[in-house]
Amino acid sequence: MASDASAQCHYQTVVLGAEELCGGAQPASMFPWSLNEFGQVVGDFACGIGFSRPFVWRGDGPLVEVPVPLDFQSGTAFDISEGGTIVGGLMIGGGRFKGPVGFLFADRVMTVLEPLPGGDTVCAHAVNDAQQVVGFWGDTGSGSPLSGSMAFLWDDGVMLDLAPDLGTMSSDAYDINDAGQVVGWMGVSILLDGRAFIWDDGVVIDLGPVPDGVSSFAFAINDVGQVVGQGQVPEDGTTFGRGRGFLWDNGAMSSVGVLPGFENSRATDVNNRCLVVGTCWGGSPTSGYVWHDGVMHDLNDLTSSPERITDVSGVNDSGSILARLGGNGVALLVPIDPPAADVTGDCAVDHRDLQFVIDAWGRSESVGDLDGDGEVGFGDLLRVLSGWTAP
CATH class of the missing domain: 1.10.1330.10 (Dockerin domain)
Structure with missing residues (x-):
């Protein structure tokens, strides 16, 4: 049943100060990746044309840089647990998403996550309250039998390769909930034949493609076991079709649709109240949205933000939403008087x-x-x- 639009939350925009990241200057680029239940935020930034660096916001004051070991030139922080543990990827020679190693930063100590034998790349995408970490590992060498990516679960210093359970050439793990359920994608090509999966203690559930689509890949799972992500729907005149965000709930996958005037959508996060957030793009400037009970709302219609809300990365159980602003800022959208x-x-x-x-x-x-x-x-x-x- 659709929600009454008049009942939808409106939001206060809290812009997070970035003045300490680049010596008082606004960073040339910023992207927020995740927030936890306490509203703490992680992401990456770059000063001028420099390499990206990880940042954290602990709930007050300005954004601060996560210290990167001297051996590394750049890094990205992808997730933060309720206890404040941060995970991500580090690079020696630059680049934003793939690094030679993943990292776990807890209690001011940086732990480097080494690849399994035969690999040279690890990237950590998510961490739960038990400090279990998921992401991908592989070999960046051209022609290597490990070329590409394979999903892993890291627990107390031991990395488990999920590829044998998934049974596909490539895979990646994007999120893990507090029950230890892992989600991501498996297949050969994420856009052409990728399938979203749930891995639960060795048991794999293939979530199938999005409705009327050919693929799916999961970005997030909540503690109830609901999954969100994106898939591709074929359309004439396009190479990979159109992106469609989805919600998978108790064995059924449904599309969240797309905002009027846009061509694509992705669902990036879902909280334990089944509040879904994501981004629409194509045909208009990108726009963040919130979706609940079958109805999608443009967040730009629900806030008094001084800048356009272009991307949305996360939502917590209090309903606060992590967003990127068009002027290269980072903001929390906080519900007004729920x-x-x-x-x-x-x-x-x-x-x-x-x-x-x-x-x-x-x-x-x-x-x-x-x-x-x-x-x-x-x-x-x-x-x-x-x-x-x-x-």
């Missing part, structure tokens, strides 16, 4: 919140635990009913 009993994150308390509490009945560590007693139950049901805002 009702206390709004568990679905749409700034209304209605049948959706009631259904959420019923579905989460008896669970612990759920956003449906409104009274904070450690379990979803009658107290939470009463809070939804007493906070009802629907007509």
Whole structure:
């Protein structure tokens, strides 16, 4: 059922200060990659024409650089856990996404993640609260049997190659939830035949292509097991078709659609309330969106941002959204005065919140635990009913 547009949250734009990154000058480029439940943010920046460097924002003050070892010239921070552990990739000779090694930065100590035997490349994409890390490893050498990428899971100093379980030539792991479920893509070509997957303790679920499409690749999984990503839908006159963001929930994949005036979409993150965020592009300047219960909203219509919201990277359970601004800035979009009993994150308390509490009945560590007693139950049901805002 579609949400009433009038109930959709509006957002305050909090621009994160970058003045300390480049000696008082605005960075030449910036990209935010992830935020955690405490609103801490990581990403990368570059000063002038220099190499990219990782940054972190701990919730107050300006953005600061994550220290990169002297042996490396550049790096990117891709994810930050609830405990503040940061993971990403480091490069010796430049370049943004692939580095010879991945890294884990915790308690001011940088741990380099070495590739498996025969490889020379590791990049860490995500980390959970148990400091389990996922990403890809491989060999950058042309003609090598390991050329390309293969998904891995790193746990307590041991790297596990997921390729034998996935059974494909190439793969990459983009996210891991607190249950240890891993998502990413597997296949030969991410756009042509890639398939989004869930890896769960050796068991692999192929999520299939997006509706009417030929491929899929997963960017994020929440603690409920819902997955978001992108796939390609064929269209005459295009090489790879059009991108379509998707939500996979309990065995069913659905497209999130695309904003009017745009040609492509991707879904980059989903929180535990099934609030989906992402980006639309093609046909107009790129634009960030928020999607819930079948309805997509342009975030530029829901904020008073002084600059256009061009990309969206993440959303946490409080509903705060991590965005990139058109003028090369980074911002948090914070919901304005959401009702206390709004568990679905749409700034209304209605049948959706009631259904959420019923579905989460008896669970612990759920956003449906409104009274904070450690379990979803009658107290939470009463809070939804007493906070009802629907007509």
